[in-house]
Amino acid sequence: MVAALEWWSGTECTLYTDPKSYPLYGNENAIVVLNHAFEIDFLCGWTFCERFGVLGSSKVLAKKELAYVPVIGWMWYFLEIVFCKRKWEEDRTTVAQSLQNLRDYPENYWFLLYCEGTRFTPKKHQISMQVAEGKGLPQLKYHLLPRTKGFYVTVQNLRGTAAAVYDSTLNFRNNEVPTLLGILNGKKYHADLYVRRIPLESVPDDEAECAAWLHKLYQEKDSFQDHYTRTGRFPGPIMSPPRRPWSLINWLFWSCVVLYPLGLLLAQLLSSGSVLTITAAGVVCSSVSMGIRWMIGQTEIDKGSNYGIKTAPVNNN
Ligand SMILES: CCCCC/C=C\C/C=C\CCCCCCCC(=O)SCCNC(=O)CCNC(=O)[C@H](O)C(C)(C)COP(=O)(O)OP(=O)(O)OC[C@H]1O[C@@H](n2cnc3c(N)ncnc32)[C@H](O)[C@@H]1OP(=O)(O)O
Numbered sequence: 145m146v147a148a149l150e151w152w153s154g155t156e157c158t159l160y161t162d163p164k165s166y167p168l169y170g171n172e173n174a175i176v177v178l179n180h181a182f183e184i185d186f187l188c189g190w191t192f193c194e195r196f197g198v199l200g201s202s203k204v205l206a207k208k209e210l211a212y213v214p215v216i217g218w219m220w221y222f223l224e225i226v227f228c229k230r231k232w233e234e235d236r237t238t239v240a241q242s243l244q245n246l247r248d249y250p251e252n253y254w255f256l257l258y259c260e261g262t263r264f265t266p267k268k269h270q271i272s273m274q275v276a277e278g279k280g281l282p283q284l285k286y287h288l289l290p291r292t293k294g295f296y297v298t299v300q301n302l303r304g305t306a307a308a309v310y311d312s313t314l315n316f317r318n319n320e321v322p323t324l325l326g327i328l329n330g331k332k333y334h335a336d337l338y339v340r341r342i343p344l345e346s347v348p349d350d351e352a353e354c355a356a357w358l359h360k361l362y363q364e365k366d367s368f369q370d371h372y373t374r375t376g377r378f379p380g381p382i383m384s385p386p387r388r389p390w391s392l393i394n395w396l397f398w399s400c401v402v403l404y405p406l407g408l409l410l411a412q413l414l415s416s417g418s419v420l421t422i423t424a425a426g427v428v429c430s431s432v433s434m435g436i437r438w439m440i441g442q443t444e445i446d447k448g449s450n451y452g453i454k455t456a457p458v459n460n461n
């Protein structure tokens with residue numbers, strides 16, 4: 145998937161960050177907080193993981209539904225990805241337990257948190273801003289109101305092993321609306337990512353203070369997006385790591401290993417002349433193709449969940 149983004153579509157990913165923090169990226173454990181408004185934001189995240197050598201140890205707090213996506217979801221299960229049901233009563237123990245398992249992870253990892261909990265849509269935004277109003281919080285223009293419990297439990301459980309929070313804000317040039325289908329069709333996009341490294345010690349220990357800290361972080365992220373919309377760039381210098389050839393080499397290697405025998409098999413099937421065999425092969429190929437289309441659909445915002453639409457009772461305390 146990374147090879148498709150970087151080498152097939154040629155999408156450019158530019159990093160804006162502080163040069164003093166740059167040498168630490170990939171050399172420490174970190175909690176990444178990213179906005180969730182684009183269908184390929186996770187793919188851009190993977191690209192940066194690849195460039196800093198932590199692709200294999202990239203983790204995320206993901207909705208449970210993704211564990212059932214064929215191949216990718218099963219793989220995530222074995223990669224110690226943390227899954228949640230987005231029901232706090234059930235998640236509070238399971239998420240904490242999965243995070244504890246990460247404490248002795250043998251490689252440097254990045255743990256991704258989409259604190260908004262779901263992807264941005266105008267309707268979800270309107271409802272979450274009603275919740276913000278009820279809580280006496282300022283309005284956000286480009287983000288949903290962040291859910292604070294997952295962030296608090298992550299900080300609490302990874303404190304002492306994660307060194308920092310990487311506050312990451314992603315946007316695309318020229319109001320591009322990137323899609324996975326676009327990438328697979330070879331369309332080139334231009335992603336810009338602004339990363340601020342915040343030492344974990346500066347995140348408060350107390351739950352209410354930690355929640356207030358996160359709300360303030362999202363107000364700042366909103367102002368960065370505002371800056372981007374006005375000027376076409378994020379504040380701060382560009383420190384972009386170049387794409388590396390490994391994902392391409394990996395992809396070419398596996399394509400040869402898989403496609404060559406598959407091609408031979410197909411040729412044999414066609415030359416067999418058996419209508420039944422050819423029909424069965426056609427049904428299998430169509431099913432795989434429909435399965436892949438369904439998987440791509442998982443990335444599409446207009447096929448997204450209703451989470452964040454049904455408003456929970458507002459707590460005014
Ligand atoms: C740049 C580098 C990138 C590095 C990349 C690294 C790794 C990449 C690896 C893999 C990539 C894979 C990509 C897969 C992506 C998959 C991502 C997802 O699945 S996102 C969805 C799952 N994740 C989350 O939901 C995380 C955020 N959520 C939380 O933290 C939640 O708190 C929770 C722990 C999930 C619990 O959920 P629950 O619904 O029960 O939430 P809360 O109890 O928090 O909700 C009640 C709370 O919210 C207020 N409320 C109610 N309605 C709304 C609303 N509409 N909007 C906002 N807030 C609302 C309500 O008043 C309560 O408030 P309070 O807490 O004050 O009581």
Ligand SMILES: CCCCCCCCCCCCCCCCCC(=O)OC[C@@H](O)COP(=O)(O)O
Nearest residue numbers: 186216261262263436439440442443448449451
């Ligand atoms: C050679 C190329 C072959 C191409 C094969 C293409 C295979 C396609 C693989 C699809 C990968 C599926 C990964 C799904 C990741 C989706 C991440 C995501 O963004 O999830 C959304 C959640 O965060 C929130 O969900 P909502 O509440 O918004 O709903």
